[in-house]
Amino acid sequence: MLTEKEIESFLEENGIRHDDKITVHASLRSVGPIEDGADGLIDALRDYLNEGILLIPTHTWDKVSKEHPYFDVRTYVPCIGTLARVAAFRPDGVRSLHPTHSVAAFGKDAADYVRGEEKNASPAPLGSCLSRLYEENGKVLLLGVGHNRNTYLHAVDERLALPDRLNPEGYVITIRDYDGNEIQTPPYHGHYCSLTNDVSQFYPNYKEALEYTGAVTYGKMGNALVYVCDVRKMTDTVMMLWEKADHDLCVKSEPVPASYYKDAAASARPGMEGK
Numbered sequence: 001m002l003t004e005k006e007i008e009s010f011l012e013e014n015g016i017r018h019d020d021k022i023t024v025h026a027s028l029r030s031v032g033p034i035e036d037g038a039d040g041l042i043d044a045l046r047d048y049l050n051e052g053i054l055l056i057p058t059h060t061w062d063k064v065s066k067e068h069p070y071f072d073v074r075t076y077v078p079c080i081g082t083l084a085r086v087a088a089f090r091p092d093g094v095r096s097l098h099p100t101h102s103v104a105a106f107g108k109d110a111a112d113y114v115r116g117e118e119k120n121a122s123p124a125p126l127g128s129c130l131s132r133l134y135e136e137n138g139k140v141l142l143l144g145v146g147h148n149r150n151t152y153l154h155a156v157d158e159r160l161a162l163p164d165r166l167n168p169e170g171y172v173i174t175i176r177d178y179d180g181n182e183i184q185t186p187p188y189h190g191h192y193c194s195l196t197n198d199v200s201q202f203y204p205n206y207k208e209a210l211e212y213t214g215a216v217t218y219g220k221m222g223n224a225l226v227y228v229c230d231v232r233k234m235t236d237t238v239m240m241l242w243e244k245a246d247h248d249l250c251v252k253s254e255p256v257p258a259s260y261y262k263d264a265a266a267s268a269r270p271g272m273e274g275k
Contacts (some may be wrong), residue, residue, distance in 0.1 A: 056087040059089055074178060128155065167190050215230050
């Protein structure tokens with residue numbers, strides 16, 4: 001059974017600092033038995049990040065739509081797994097008011113970090129708590145899941161203003177906050193792509209490039225392979241790929257051409273030629 005001490009040792013061994021800002025996606029089934037279950041994992045991560053912030057996505061995009069433009073932060077149950085469902089309603093966390101892509105934040109500055117998310121007009125725009133992980137030199141931990149669950153990559157899409165990523169037709173969402181007040185969003189533009197119903201299923205196309213540039217390293221927690229993602233390196237790598245791209249890189253399963261990243265990485269890092 002995975003213990004809090006073992007979780008803390010994993011974080012230390014994989015270069016996580018106590019003041020880091022980290023977002024976590026997890027398949028608890030892949031990790032295996034954890035002391036005190038999902039709460040035990042959150043406790044261990046929160047306690048280790050005693051000078052930082054832990055963000056656990058608590059998304060409700062399955063419930064909020066043009067046909068049902070409403071979100072209640074106090075009652076809406078996340079649609080992305082056990083860790084999210086537990087994190088969303090813990091009294092020591094602060095759940096953001098983003099109507100479709102909320103996060104539960106833990107840490108002494110958590111409330112400040114997620115303040116204003118109800119003003120977002122899309123899932124992960126510049127200035128949102130996910131997008132700001134780039135400026136904060138944050139990290140993403142993927143516990144037993146791959147890049148298809150790496151929500152941060154949507155923030156990269158929006159940072160790059162990639163075409164065919166957001167629905168051009170917006171709609172206003174009503175949000176009920178912790179005090180029962182109702183707030184209205186600006187016209188909201190959800191995820192959309194004319195060529196596929198879900199671009200995130202093709203984010204694994206980036207995998208080899210992210211490994212090559214050192215943006216992602218790997219460890220093991222319990223029974224699960226863990227992707228340790230450096231947000232700044234990951235973002236810069238994806239931006240480099242799109243500078244080279246002559247087609248949409250995430251509308252079908254295909255490897256990103258190695259020339260998109262090896263040539264550029266080699267010129268940036270002498271000695272990498274031929275590796």
